[in-house]
Amino acid sequence: MAISRILLSDLKAGRCSNKVEMRLLRSWKARNVKKGGELMWIDLLFVDEKSTLIHGTINSHRLKKYGDQFSEGSLHSMSGFDVTRSPNNFKISDFPLAIRFNDHTAFELLTDSVNPIPDEMFRFRTHQQLLALANTGTHLPDLIGELASIRSTFNDNLQGNQRVMVTLQMEGDLSICLSLFDGLGYDFHKKFTNFGGEPRVVVATCVNPKIVGGRLFANGTSGTRIYFDKETSAGLSYYEKLATDGSGSEKNPTKMLHAQKVETLTVSELNEYVITGEPQIIDFLCTGKLTGVQAEKGWCYIGCARCAKKLLRGESSFTCPACANPNAVASLRYRVELSISDGTEEAVFVAFDEEMSKITKFSASAVGELMGGSFDDQQASDVPTVITDLVGNTYTFQLKLTDFNFSPKHQTFTISRIFTDRREAPIPVFDGEGGDDGSITNSQGDISLGSTSAEVVNNNEKETSPLGVPALGELQQVDKCTTKDRKLEMSEPTAKKARSD
Numbered sequence: 001m002a003i004s005r006i007l008l009s010d011l012k013a014g015r016c017s018n019k020v021e022m023r024l025l026r027s028w029k030a031r032n033v034k035k036g037g038e039l040m041w042i043d044l045l046f047v048d049e050k051s052t053l054i055h056g057t058i059n060s061h062r063l064k065k066y067g068d069q070f071s072e073g074s075l076h077s078m079s080g081f082d083v084t085r086s087p088n089n090f091k092i093s094d095f096p097l098a099i100r101f102n103d104h105t106a107f108e109l110l111t112d113s114v115n116p117i118p119d120e121m122f123r124f125r126t127h128q129q130l131l132a133l134a135n136t137g138t139h140l141p142d143l144i145g146e147l148a149s150i151r152s153t154f155n156d157n158l159q160g161n162q163r164v165m166v167t168l169q170m171e172g173d174l175s176i177c178l179s180l181f182d183g184l185g186y187d188f189h190k191k192f193t194n195f196g197g198e199p200r201v202v203v204a205t206c207v208n209p210k211i212v213g214g215r216l217f218a219n220g221t222s223g224t225r226i227y228f229d230k231e232t233s234a235g236l237s238y239y240e241k242l243a244t245d246g247s248g249s250e251k252n253p254t255k256m257l258h259a260q261k262v263e264t265l266t267v268s269e270l271n272e273y274v275i276t277g278e279p280q281i282i283d284f285l286c287t288g289k290l291t292g293v294q295a296e297k298g299w300c301y302i303g304c305a306r307c308a309k310k311l312l313r314g315e316s317s318f319t320c321p322a323c324a325n326p327n328a329v330a331s332l333r334y335r336v337e338l339s340i341s342d343g344t345e346e347a348v349f350v351a352f353d354e355e356m357s358k359i360t361k362f363s364a365s366a367v368g369e370l371m372g373g374s375f376d377d378q379q380a381s382d383v384p385t386v387i388t389d390l391v392g393n394t395y396t397f398q399l400k401l402t403d404f405n406f407s408p409k410h411q412t413f414t415i416s417r418i419f420t421d422r423r424e425a426p427i428p429v430f431d432g433e434g435g436d437d438g439s440i441t442n443s444q445g446d447i448s449l450g451s452t453s454a455e456v457v458n459n460n461e462k463e464t465s466p467l468g469v470p471a472l473g474e475l476q477q478v479d480k481c482t483t484k485d486r487k488l489e490m491s492e493p494t495a496k497k498a499r500s501d
């Protein structure tokens with residue numbers, strides 16, 4: 001019996017016995033950072049002859065069967081797969097359905113398709129549209145713009161660049177800052193160095209738009225790919241348009257690459273630095289042993305499930321001042337004060353949700369659920385053993401110092417990241433649970449099938465800190481002329497909130 005061929009737009013939810021022909025545009029791995037980077041599934045982005053984009057997933061245990069077939073750009077016929085509703089969060093296509101491999105899925109490489117299938121497809125959004133999508137976590141759009149500047153932070157002990165901030169000029173002189181961490185930052189630098197000249201047009205796929213401190217960012221995710229100039233047709237058109245407009249051609253005559261080194265200090269040097277140093281926003285690395293947990297400071301707070309800021313209790317609901325939402329969804333989040341010693345001196349470092357989840361391998365919500373009772377009971381309970389069990393371990397901490405650290409009120413250092421092995425090269429990782437076998441419930445209770453993003457892990461500190469401390473390197477993307485103002489703008493509310501805490 002011949003299997004009839006249909007278009008993606010004809011798909012209906014359920015098992016599909018018809019055949020579709022598609023091109024695999026991109027694929028990337030979804031890893032679980034809470035389980036040591038274990039591979040969970042592979043995300044696939046397909047397009048068909050009618051330019052319908054669809055999100056596909058294949059669970060890691062099914063990969064073997066299909067061997068090496070997932071090469072990007074290749075044509076495929078596929079039948080016997082499951083069609084489901086597309087994920088609600090971090091959408092990589094606008095199509096309402098998604099594809100999942102099951103045990104009976106036939107997936108074959110084609111040398112040619114019946115009708116031509118596009119070999120690239122992007123979901124570019126205007127600056128205005130990106131602003132509207134910012135902080136919603138609903139879509140991972142693509143980005144195109146003209147390269148204005150590049151800044152990066154790095155450290156000798158950790159391979160590669162830690163963070164690369166690429167400022168892109170968009171339409172009407174509006175700009176956006178593309179923020180790439182770890183492996184992504186490293187790849188960007190490698191590509192940039194090998195490009196043989198400074199690119200003018202940058203395309204970045206599957207970015208997560210965020211507004212931080214009033215500025216629009218596009219955070220890289222595991223699905224982010226970078227293309228320069230004429231590597232894509234879209235880039236080529238943009239490039240030609242810039243050339244004919246004559247716009248911006250004189251604006252960026254030089255390669256603008258600024259790198260700031262993140263230094264390593266001992267605890268005693270840190271303590272000294274905040275007394276004698278100039279107030280500033282700066283990152284340091286510090287390796288030390290966790291000698292105790294400040295139990296009287298508790299272990300968690302009740303945060304907004306959307307923005308992670310501390311919630312205010314109303315009569316029958318929680319209010320999130322940051323989201324201006326009087327009915328915010330509450331979720332338990334870590335805030336733990338850790339005593340750290342490296343033999344030189346002691347200090348108290350404060351760790352927030354994402355980093356604590358990483359080293360305990362449990363989300364605060366999961367720990368709270370195990371305890372049972374109300375949020376208040378959980379918050380008031382003893383520091384759970386998943387945390388106290390960590391005492392005695394040695395970690396490398398990345399600390400973000402703000403102006404507040406240099407004031408007489410200073411007592412603790414805020415941790416932006418924790419590295420379990422100082423020599424490890426951080427890689428972009430997914431943070432989530434599950435695979436293509438069912439809907440996934442993450443710790444916030446959101447249902448999402450596919451991607452959460454690398455930036456969720458890497459950028460978490462600014463989201464999880466109820467004190468609103470800016471994330472690693474947030475200053476470094478700011479052009480020199482505005483750096484000073486920016487510092488003042490960011491540090492003032494931080495200090496105020498900290499005092500009232």
Ligand SMILES: [Zn+2]
Pocket residue numbers: 304305306307308309320321322323324328
């Ligand atoms: Zn909120």
